Amino acid sequence: xxxxxxxxxxxxxxxxxxxxxxxxxxxxxxxxxxxxxxxxxxxxxxxxxxxxxxxxxxxxxxxxxxxxxxxxxxxxxxxxxxxxxxxxxxxxxxxxxxxxxxxxxxxxxxxxxxxxxxxxxxxxxxxxxxxxxxxxxxxxxxxxxxxxxxxxxxxxxxxxxxxxxxxxxxxxxxxxxxxxxxxxxxxxxxxxxxxxxxxxxxxxxxxxxxxxxxxxxxxxxxxxxxxxxxxxxxxxxxxxxxxxxxxxxxxxxxxxxxxxxxxxxxxxxxxxxxxxxxxx
Amino acid sequence: xxxxxxxxxxxxxxxxxxxxxxxxxxxxxxxxxxxxxxxxxxxxxxxxxxxxxxxxxxxxxxxxxxxxxxxxxxxxxxxxxxxxxxxxxxxxxxxxxxxxxxxxxxxxxxxxxxxxxxxxxxxxxxxxxxxxxxxxxxxxxxxxxxxxxxxxxxxx
Numbered sequence: 001x002x003x004x005x006x007x008x009x010x011x012x013x014x015x016x017x018x019x020x021x022x023x024x025x026x027x028x029x030x031x032x033x034x035x036x037x038x039x040x041x042x043x044x045x046x047x048x049x050x051x052x053x054x055x056x057x058x059x060x061x062x063x064x065x066x067x068x069x070x071x072x073x074x075x076x077x078x079x080x081x082x083x084x085x086x087x088x089x090x091x092x093x094x095x096x097x098x099x100x101x102x103x104x105x106x107x108x109x110x111x112x113x114x115x116x117x118x119x120x121x122x123x124x125x126x127x128x129x130x131x132x133x134x135x136x137x138x139x140x141x142x143x144x145x146x147x148x149x150x151x152x153x154x155x156x157x158x159x160x161x162x163x164x165x166x167x168x169x170x171x172x173x174x175x176x177x178x179x180x181x182x183x184x185x186x187x188x189x190x191x192x193x194x195x196x197x198x199x200x201x202x203x204x205x206x207x208x209x210x211x212x213x214x215x216x217x218x219x220x221x222x223x224x225x226x227x228x229x230x231x232x233x234x235x236x237x238x239x240x241x242x243x244x245x246x247x248x249x250x251x252x253x254x255x256x257x258x259x260x261x262x263x264x265x266x267x268x269x270x271x272x273x274x275x276x277x278x279x280x
Numbered sequence: 281x282x283x284x285x286x287x288x289x290x291x292x293x294x295x296x297x298x299x300x301x302x303x304x305x306x307x308x309x310x311x312x313x314x315x316x317x318x319x320x321x322x323x324x325x326x327x328x329x330x331x332x333x334x335x336x337x338x339x340x341x342x343x344x345x346x347x348x349x350x351x352x353x354x355x356x357x358x359x360x361x362x363x364x365x366x367x368x369x370x371x372x373x374x375x376x377x378x379x380x381x382x383x384x385x386x387x388x389x390x391x392x393x394x395x396x397x398x399x400x401x402x403x404x405x406x407x408x409x410x411x412x413x414x415x416x417x418x419x420x421x422x423x424x425x426x427x428x429x430x431x432x433x434x435x436x
Binding site for chain 2 (some may be wrong): 031046
């Protein structure tokens, strides 16, 4: 059975009656698994027809992105100016056709450590908005992912939106894969500089069971430099920061890479992101 | 066993409707229900781009979208590009610049290319190569494909 509700309340009601229905957003992971014969769900709930999930808005410095808004709309245009790191991450998703389909809700629902947008959400301390049978609940993204492809979403719930603060300083995203296009990451990272609260936040993807914030490296950097501006960040500090980020990663060896290479790669990209921040 | 579902999709300007199995892919609907067989399936996993069609004007991979998800929407395939007997200028550009070899990837390339030039009206060669990153040519005929798209953009 396939359900195509037109409203969130209708979708939540459907999940009350059929709690095992697989939620389908852009389909860039799920449909591939279906075509491979790895998944054969008896019922599917498509979010595509729920127009309110495909919009975004901005109020008081907070940007709210609907869970079914495709990446194509984050890559360029007004959203890209408000959230440059998200635009860069969106640009690395698949190809133009995939970016016309894939969504933040899909990345969160799948909760793969290689989800391209997830390091951005972690570095920006995003809030996830979830529709439940009784209303709505909000959750910090750091509490959302609990393991590889496992998250805190309960049966009957639907991710409806993500809330993020608008950019206040440099932010950047970097990803390593075997080629430039249509690639699943080997390591990824997002760095966000906030000169107002004098912080740098750094989140790493594909180098652990969940996205990992490099909290110790962030703290060390805050002690080494006055982060009211990026001008005191030296090349030596960038190199040491990258090394410390690598220390905080928890990579595994699998068919895409060795743990050793992942740790090396994430050290290099985190160091480069800080160099770009210093040069900004 | 599955309950059949009615879909109504506007394809190449024509209203179409059919009862389909819930798991029917959009590309299967186009090929098997409508006999529009120009749209090819290369990989089934949204890697190759051979199945690229326009859904409400945007290039998408029709092998990873369910027909039911396109219910009530507008789809354009390469069959819908020509104006009577006159090929679409992008098709003409591919012909004039030898932008195809075996032709298998061509319908998807043409659809992706039209979407690309809609977003970037005056693309550089790099824009074209990046814009076609979701489409594979197993003949590796990328050089002339890129030249075709550039020729179309210049000749518009």
